[in-house]
Amino acid sequence: MQIPLVYLRICTPRDVQCGLRGYSRVGSAGLCRACPSVTLFPDLLTYRMLRYPYFCRLYKEFLSCWWESGIFNSGVWPKRIHDTAQRYNECEAREQTDQTGTQEMHRPQDRDNEAVTKLHIPVMVDEVVRCLAPQKGQIFLDMTFGSGGHTRAILQKESDITLYALDRDPTAYAIAEQLSELYPKQIRALLGQFSQAEALLMKAGVQPGTLDGVLLDPGCSSMQLDAPERGFSLRKDGPLDMRMDGGRYPDMPTAADVVNALDQQALASILRTYGEEKHAKKIASAIVQARSLYPISRTQQLASIVAGAFPPSAVFARKDLLQRSTHIATKTFQAFRIFVNNELNELYTGLKTAQKFLRPGGRLVALSFHSLEDRIVKRFLLGISMTERFNLSARQKVIQALKLGSGRENMEGASISKAPLMWELIHKKVLTPDDQEVQENPRARSAKLRAAIKL
Template sequence: MMTNSIERYNHQPVLLQETLQFLAPRPGETFLDATVGGGGHSLVIAEHIRPHGTLVGLDRDAEALAAAQRTLKQFSSQNHILLLHGDFGHLGQILDTTIGAPTTFDGILFDLGVSSYQLDAARGFSFRRDEPLDMRMDRSKGETAAQLLRRVSETELERILKEYGEEPWARPIARAIHAELKKGRPIQTTGQLAALVECTVPRRAWPRSIHVATRTFQALRIAVNDELKQLQTGLAAAIERLNPGGRIVVISFHSLEDRIVKRLFAYKAGKHVGLDAAPPVVPNPSSRTPVLEILTKKPVRPSDEELRRNPRARSGRLRAARRLPLP
């Protein structure tokens, strides 16, 4: 089963040329791919840092790591390649525990999208087929989306749909789901959930450009994987791991992620933003020294040519920054 999964893991990297432009990898440098996935971006980075470069890849999806190991095998004799299992929300702890000493990088990449394999496999991320409502990035731990729906209150579910999915019909959808639960009919598959949303939202209110259940699925996936908290914590830790002059690139796929990246970059660049953009622990927010130079005034979007090749890249947006020299 695992072998077949690896063979099917075909990750088409989004905004690849733009990523290389901002990361500017050079021979012998040290890079971290905090969301290595199937190794699509890392493969090209490995080509540029050889010989004697170091590439650390991190992912919470064990099947993705297995695929990345095979993808990057051709460079293992020319570079030091280390693949680690875990989520980037614990980035610092994972690096220190595994490597045993503080590790810094010349470049760091976050690609926050769900891979084509994860969408196409029976993981519960997509409503295009009826499959178990799982949605966990790391299937070795945590509760599934189906379990989450059974656990949370109607009020909490409404908050999740409204906050994480920006779903205008959050209250009726949450009410409909709990009505099913009260009747002893738990929502256990993607088909059940998608059909329930379709029946709840009036046809005249369906979005034109996306499926009516898209926001609900996004909200539950974010909640199941604690994605926004993980992003803020992991991104703040990654910035601290950049060498002076080191570059960081983040590719996000919806406005909630992009807002966190934009505000944290601005905060680290010394701009005035609300404290909700700050890292979880801020010793003295009133006397901060800028540590980042922002390289992208606006998010970089995929070109028309890339969208023709890969329509799933349409919502991708890239932001980049450089670590300033130490004062």
């Protein structure tokens, strides 16, 4: 059942006094019978109102009026409502005075270098090229082309290769096509998601078991973060979109659709699962309360709503790996972005596609920027089921290792044996950027690189 959208028109205090005291005065069109010019707003509906900044400036006046007239229903309105515009201004002022600045969780901003904000600087590029070890005549697949930083580095190492550049973002695809004009014999641009890579490769004439190397660099690029109209960043106001390929699929739900449509339990589950947010219930409750007043359609709206659920001292209390202040809504934005783009399922599908198309001896290099991505890559390379429990205690890990090593029977009588390995790790331990790279490119601070050879 589709919930109808109603309009709230900001009226005079006298007009407002006509409504909101029960539904006996509400007509079928949602208008107050005593004052037809006033549009009422019942509970549990999502409303299309005047643009958010206007409401922020005006609602204080109406709140005082409603309190005086005794028509304020505290059961409908949020228990803790903040002037979101003022709260965000406070956050922004603190951000400007903080020497460390506000940073995104995975891709912090480099204000001193304007080029960094406009171009995705390739992360751990030397390690990537070294692990792929391109040789003359080989065939490679860059599954996340972005702005082409890694692709250019591979071509600089060895130009006599064929490289398929895949990306789901039409903007990145356009850059790949431009680069293919400079390297017409080397680069083949492909537009699609990881789940579409197999069909695209087959259409391009690439057969399974023929690739020499595959590079995976999932997540959101700087190019996307720095475009306010894409709605990825909480630092720049824009439509709450977050779709990596929204232009290709206009019917695909946006982050605004998710925030305004799902119930509180579902929102909390998304925040907990994809953002690893320990205050998921609290944030979900704040979102549900806020959207009962106005539709959440802007990035800074969502950021200030999340900030409003916490004391001012907690808004920038969290630190990143470089001990720099991060906004309290960073994990919330990560969670909705991952959910909207189905990133984790796409990553797992991409890993399986890479395994299918790599030849024996072919190399897979995967970069990750948070624990959810790295956990999937690690388990895939080690042959561990994605449904296996994680965060086991030390005792549980020892027992599991003994069972896997001896192949003993478990309590149900089923044999627990080690799954045959499909990969040989190039490095036993995960690689991380060195201090110099992190200093030069803070966006690399949370990167982890895993590389393996297909057996």
